Amino acid sequence: MNGRRQILVIRRLIKHPRERVFSALTDPAKMAQWYFGMKTGSAKVTSELRPGGSYVIQMSDGEHRCDPHGTYLEIIPPRRLVFTWSLKGRVAESRVTIELFARGTATEFVFKHELPADRTREHRQGWIHCVDHLAAFLGRATGTRPRTLNPVKESIAMATLKTRAGTKKHKVVSPTEWHAARKALLAEEKKVTRLHDRLKQRRRNLPWTKVDKDYVFDGPKGRESLADLFGGKAQLVVYHFMFDPTDAEGCPHCSFWADHFEGPRLHLPHRDTALVVISRAPLAKLERFKRRMGWKFKWVSSGRTDFNYDFGVSFTPEDVRAGRIVYNYARSDIPSEDREGISAFYRDRDGAIYRTYSTYARGIDRVNETYSFLDLTARGRDEDPEMAQDWVRYHDAYPAGR
Numbered sequence: 001m002n003g004r005r006q007i008l009v010i011r012r013l014i015k016h017p018r019e020r021v022f023s024a025l026t027d028p029a030k031m032a033q034w035y036f037g038m039k040t041g042s043a044k045v046t047s048e049l050r051p052g053g054s055y056v057i058q059m060s061d062g063e064h065r066c067d068p069h070g071t072y073l074e075i076i077p078p079r080r081l082v083f084t085w086s087l088k089g090r091v092a093e094s095r096v097t098i099e100l101f102a103r104g105t106a107t108e109f110v111f112k113h114e115l116p117a118d119r120t121r122e123h124r125q126g127w128i129h130c131v132d133h134l135a136a137f138l139g140r141a142t143g144t145r146p147r148t149l150n151p152v153k154e155s156i157a158m159a160t161l162k163t164r165a166g167t168k169k170h171k172v173v174s175p176t177e178w179h180a181a182r183k184a185l186l187a188e189e190k191k192v193t194r195l196h197d198r199l200k201q202r203r204r205n206l207p208w209t210k211v212d213k214d215y216v217f218d219g220p221k222g223r224e225s226l227a228d229l230f231g232g233k234a235q236l237v238v239y240h241f242m243f244d245p246t247d248a249e250g251c252p253h254c255s256f257w258a259d260h261f262e263g264p265r266l267h268l269p270h271r272d273t274a275l276v277v278i279s280r281a282p283l284a285k286l287e288r289f290k291r292r293m294g295w296k297f298k299w300v301s302s303g304r305t306d307f308n309y310d311f312g313v314s315f316t317p318e319d320v321r322a323g324r325i326v327y328n329y330a331r332s333d334i335p336s337e338d339r340e341g342i343s344a345f346y347r348d349r350d351g352a353i354y355r356t357y358s359t360y361a362r363g364i365d366r367v368n369e370t371y372s373f374l375d376l377t378a379r380g381r382d383e384d385p386e387m388a389q390d391w392v393r394y395h396d397a398y399p400a401g402r
Contacts (some may be wrong), residue, residue: 022078034137090262208354
């Protein structure tokens with residue numbers, strides 16, 4: 001079977017309020033009347049309407065039988081229903097999303113089914129018939145006749161959005177419709193925010209590990225211990241910047257991140273927290289590159305210590321050649337002697353130092369505000385998924401006028 005997956009999308013304007021449509025989609029007695037849709041057919045529906053609950057639709061026309069079944073994943077009356085869909089022996093588990101948008105007294109019905117590419121055509125016709133039968137059922141149930149059982153072609157304005165991959169059309173609606181859609185998304189964003197708040201609390205609840213090893217760094221004022229880097233504060237955040245001792249310049253991607261450190265550098269001390277950047281390159285190289293970039297944050301060299309290796313951001317040439325790199329808590333096949341990361345430390349009143357958290361790879365995204373701003377735009381990051389950040393340059397190396 002073709003391993004590629006496609007999303008089958010069906011849109012329909014149904015001339016009934018979305019509360020009525022949602023009820024027909026979720027009430028077993030109503031589902032049994034429209035899912036099969038043949039005069040000679042019959043259907044029996046059992047359903048446990050809750051996230052994690054299951055459903056089974058037993059359908060037969062006297063000769064053939066099929067029993068679609070699955071699990072409800074998300075239920076938000078009267079606007080969103082998400083569930084898995086399977087046909088025993090024929091179709092592996094897939095995902096269906098139905099969204100209902102109020103259009104006056106009517107409902108814009110948006111159906112999406114993620115399927116293997118070679119199954120899309122056969123399912124399209126079947127689902128179109130199902131939506132036809134749903135609209136007909138709603139007409140019978142209310143004593144009204146739907147205008148048509150064929151897809152309604154709405155007059156929808158479209159704008160052209162230019163992206164890295166080309167241009168595509170994007171739906172344009174009235175301010176009222178935009179406001180309604182934005183409020184619906186806001187509800188989802190609030191859910192994610194609350195989930196993120198709980199995740200941050202779990203991060204704070206993570207157990208600590210004591211740092212007993214003596215690390216001595218080369219800093220602007222001479223040799224400094226790890227304790228010295230706290231600068232009298234109780235907390236220390238370290239950005240592990242990729243700068244190999246043999247390199248003439250720091251990593252352009254870490255430089256992209258470092259461009260965002262100037263604001264936090266001004267505010268973190270007022271929250272009893274120090275920010276320090278650490279690399280393996282000699283201090284003279286760090287200072288020279290720092291002057292070129294115009295950065296003011298503290299940057300020290302760990303080249304005389306095992307600090308980078310102990311905190312999982314540097315690897316010996318022997319380990320790289322042997323494929324023994326463990327990065328981001330898992331085996332890595334990227335042959336690099338240095339990687340990026342962030343580590344956090346706490347120093348108690350007795351001077352004991354504890355490692356409280358470390359994150360790597362995509363985990364450092366949360367401190368890159370350029371990405372945070374881009375994520376709010378129509379294009380988003382708009383990067384090549386195979387070559388993310390191929391657009392990034394040192395901030396003094398972008399083409400003039402752009």
